[in-house]
Amino acid sequence: MRRPRGYPADMTVRAYRRLSVEERRAQLLDAALSLFAHRAPEDVSLDEVAEAAGVSRPLVYRYFPGGKQQLYEAALRSAADVLELCFAEPQQGPLTRRLSRALDRYLAFVDEHDAGFAALLQGGSVVETSRTTATVDGIRRAAAEQILLHLGVPAPGPRLRMMVRTWITAVEAASLIWIDEGKQPEVEHLRDWLLDQFIALLTATAATDPETAAAARAALALEAADGPVGVLARRVIPVVSEAVHLL
Amino acid sequence: MRRPRGYPADMTVRAYRRLSVEERRAQLLDAALSLFAHRAPEDVSLDEVAEAAGVSRPLVYRYFPGGKQQLYEAALRSAADVLELCFAEPQQGPLTRRLSRALDRYLAFVDEHDAGFAALLQGGSVVETSRTTATVDGIRRAAAEQILLHLGVPAPGPRLRMMVRTWITAVEAASLIWIDEGKQPEVEHLRDWLLDQFIALLTATAATDPETAAAARAALALEAADGPVGVLARRVIPVVSEAVHLL
Numbered sequence: 406m407r408r409p410r411g412y413p414a415d416m417t418v419r420a421y422r423r424l425s426v427e428e429r430r431a432q433l434l435d436a437a438l439s440l441f442a443h444r445a446p447e448d449v450s451l452d453e454v455a456e457a458a459g460v461s462r463p464l465v466y467r468y469f470p471g472g473k474q475q476l477y478e479a480a481l482r483s484a485a486d487v488l489e490l491c492f493a494e495p496q497q498g499p500l501t502r503r504l505s506r507a508l509d510r511y512l513a514f515v516d517e518h519d520a521g522f523a524a525l526l527q528g529g530s531v532v533e534t535s536r537t538t539a540t541v542d543g544i545r546r547a548a549a550e551q552i553l554l555h556l557g558v559p560a561p562g563p564r565l566r567m568m569v570r571t572w573i574t575a576v577e578a579a580s581l582i583w584i585d586e587g588k589q590p591e592v593e594h595l596r597d598w599l600l601d602q603f604i605a606l607l608t609a610t611a612a613t614d615p616e617t618a619a620a621a622r623a624a625l626a627l628e629a630a631d632g633p634v635g636v637l638a639r640r641v642i643p644v645v646s647e648a649v650h651l652l
Numbered sequence: 653m654r655r656p657r658g659y660p661a662d663m664t665v666r667a668y669r670r671l672s673v674e675e676r677r678a679q680l681l682d683a684a685l686s687l688f689a690h691r692a693p694e695d696v697s698l699d700e701v702a703e704a705a706g707v708s709r710p711l712v713y714r715y716f717p718g719g720k721q722q723l724y725e726a727a728l729r730s731a732a733d734v735l736e737l738c739f740a741e742p743q744q745g746p747l748t749r750r751l752s753r754a755l756d757r758y759l760a761f762v763d764e765h766d767a768g769f770a771a772l773l774q775g776g777s778v779v780e781t782s783r784t785t786a787t788v789d790g791i792r793r794a795a796a797e798q799i800l801l802h803l804g805v806p807a808p809g810p811r812l813r814m815m816v817r818t819w820i821t822a823v824e825a826a827s828l829i830w831i832d833e834g835k836q837p838e839v840e841h842l843r844d845w846l847l848d849q850f851i852a853l854l855t856a857t858a859a860t861d862p863e864t865a866a867a868a869r870a871a872l873a874l875e876a877a878d879g880p881v882g883v884l885a886r887r888v889i890p891v892v893s894e895a896v897h898l899l
Binding site: 563564567570571572574575577578579582583586589590594597598601602604605606608609610611612613618621622625626628629630632634635637638639640641642644645647648650651652 | 821826829853868881892897898899
């Protein structure tokens with residue numbers, strides 16, 4: 406039960422609505438995530454969370470008796486649940502179409518939670534613990550597993566696994582830079598560039614790793630000429646065509 | 653004045669050598685770095701630093717009156733000085749030869765300081781502060797500036813800058829994974845793969861960014877057929893040759 410965008414946070418009338426335990430919990434987490442999205446967790450007070458959710462401070466404590474640390478971890482967990490689902494996608498059609506949809510979901514989350522996303526990934530918060538670090542690592546692991554499933558290699562060798570993990574880090578880094586630069590370029594361009602990076606890394610790794618080469622061949626066979634790989638290939642040719650001395 | 657490898661840390665005889673202030677300071681930083689390399693800063697005591705350097709605890713305090721926090725920051729600063737110099741390289745010859753030498757230096761540092769390098773980059777230490785975060789960011793910035801100089805584009809547009817920063821993150825991530833996986837594959841293979849990634853990212857970004865395309869063309873013109881780009885190109889062709897339906 407996410408609060409609709411634009412719904413005023415101080416409409417205390419919401420405090421009087423009868424919500425189920427699950428709805429109330431979701432409402433509190435949502436209020437907390439919105440606040441953590443714009444300020445570091447240590448700068449957010451429980452009073453503010455209560456006010457943003459239009460409830461009393463004791464009610465926040467009833468749901469989260471561990472106070473801010475527990476609320477922060479639960480909010481992080483709920484963000485992680487969303488992020489971990491980003492790369493879940495039916496395993497059919499061209500790989501780039503599946504990754505493109507996954508990136509759209511991921512970048513929509515980044516866009517919505519910008520400062521909170523940055524705080525989450527960069528750590529350094531005083532409420533950061535080994536548990537929150539494990540949560541972030543869990544998101545990365547889930548994303549890697551999904552991508553490897555899409556590549557048809559659920560149990561990869563070290564090279565392909567390293568390539569996928571490296572690309573996930575590149576996606577994170579590019580997202581942080583994107584937030585930092587006032588969300589330039591447009592999100593669709595960022596997505597297409599990250600997709601191009603994936604194709605480039607897969608191809609470069611295929612050059613020296615037979616397992617990756619087999620996965621790349623299988624993936625390429627499903628791509629269409631008007632899809633991202635075809636467009637990238639036709640654009641790369643003019644750049645490299647002057648370098649025939651290298652072949 | 654680095655302590656030679658294999659020099660026993662508990663040879664207290666060293667305490668009686670007359671060292672200059674600078675030599676003593678370097679010796680203490682070196683002892684601290686060795687300890688921080690294998691354990692998180694919060695688990696290292698000043699007594700251990702004193703013992704590793706073969707000096708008394710008061711002497712450590714005389715050089716670092718701020719105690720462990722100051723010693724940690726100074727050790728980090730000295731590590732940063734080494735890392736920032738990694739990518740400094742004469743601007744002549746093929747780009748891949750320059751980057752290859754830079755990666756050799758960087759990965760030698762990673763190899764020598766493994767756990768300390770991981771702790772440094774992953775943060776989460778209780779002695780982590782905004783100053784230490786700024787130091788790590790400074791290393792990344794210095795590396796990016798050097799690479800952009802090698803590309804002949806000291807003041808790049810957002811796309812090329814993002815590409816270089818993304819690759820630096822990929823190098824960091826791959827280094828951490830490499831440590832995590834017991835330093836497999838061999839460091840030369842890791843270096844060559846990171847170099848292949850750079851070529852792949854540069855080429856993919858050149859597809860949609862004219863500035864990057866110009867830099868890539870200029871870089872390719874300096875490459876030799878038996879260099880990394882030539883080898884990569886000849887290895888990639890068999891993988892993509894089945895995908896002529898995309899052209």
